[in-house]
Amino acid sequence: MTAMKGQLFDLTGRTALVTGSSRGLGRAMAEGLAEAGAAVVLNGADAGRLREAAAEMRTAGRTVHEACFDVTDEAAVIAAFEALDAQGIAVDILVNNAGIQFRRPMVELDTADWRRVIETNLTSAFVIGREAARRMIPRGRGKIINIGSLTSDAARATVAPYTVAKGGIKMLTRAMTAEWAPHGIQANAIGPGYMLTDMNQALVDDPKFNAWVTGRTPSRRWGRPEELIGTAVFLASAASDYVNGQIIYVDGGMLAVL
Template identity: 70%
Template sequence: MTASNLFDLTGRTALITGSTRGLGRAIAEGFGAAGAALVINGRDPDKTEAAAAEMREAGLTVRAASFDVTDEQAVEAVFRDLDAEGVQIDILVNNAGIQHRQPMVDLALADWQRVIDTNLTSAFLLGREAAKRMIPRGRGKIVNIGSLTSELARATVIPYTVAKGGIRLLTKGMAAEWTPHGIQANAIGPGYMLTEMNEALTANPDFDAWVKGRTPAGRWGRPDELVGTAIYLASDASNYVSGQLIFVDGGMISVL
């Protein structure tokens, strides 16, 4: 196998959750450019189909799958529908996520549960259904999106921190159970990225200065800068890598 073939996703189908915008969309478009057929996901059917149409216009092979990643029955139904259509998911990216910023003493249980379900439980649900189908085939790739908070905590985002810490251990658990079946499960820990979810932070001069001063790269990351690592973990280049979390953070987590 040549070096270029190692990263070729031609002939594979990737399901990327939360992929109508932000990091998920960048990963989806990167996979598509690497040859993969795409199943993109969002909760809003109109927005999901609109994103799919834009990607098709760019020459990518895309189907839209609008469903709530926290709804067990909806997740199971999507996989049954894909089975019925003869679509095999070779690559799963658990990217869907939300944030809720509030001091823990003021945090409502419903908000805690909403963040945990969206960021962590969804990865369990999607991973379980994907693995049921990957195991008989003896191959598959699962990429979970973690965070700097998979390793370190920050005040006012405790549910997110717990969920992303859980992603790290969920990834290791997936690797422990599924690597013997030819499935590699890994995670990516993005640093502070220029996404819609972070718009309030980028607009805050003090926080913006803190990120730039705290990050050795001296800037925020761009969503497209996650694509290379995602393709590596989704491709044959990582066939002997499983249970790992790779930080893509401009060096932030490596320094005091």
């Protein structure tokens, strides 16, 4: 049933699992989803940092659960979903955000590092998405938001495994739509541009690279993590019930210009 206009972006009564959400983009999106009314399940592999993030959000009055697991550990992922099941926590919204970066020219790239980036950024989204969908399908509804990148659509030197993984995220999103849309699940992706995060701090501090980003981006600046919130809430809410298989770039216009 279509939500009333005032309820289109209301996530009250929904629970969102956001991977890699103890800091950075994941933390910002978790905060935004909570502000829109959702209970959130924070995730990270560092138990101490996860507890700290959860405590801060609870202090702000949010309903927060914790799921400490490494997204590349399939057994741990399955166990985490079973633990949520046992607590009666149903994941209505999944944000596959966890990711890593590794910069090296391809001719110097070890296969182990290639696999590590692919496993973390792409395979984990499949595994976690599969476990979420196995529970969403019987309920006849669900929202999956995969986090892509500018490199979902364009390559840059020295980040080949990241580029391949994020290109795969775009097609994984479409594959999820092809199979799960008939069950009331919407799977979409967000492609952030260059964002001010810990992962990008070295680039921000590099005068040459910083000048390239600000010069290449029509908005003439880096993005802020909280600027992903509006798109995340839209894709998590009833407002996007007929949006499926899409990737929305939040990039200050970078991909729009030559």
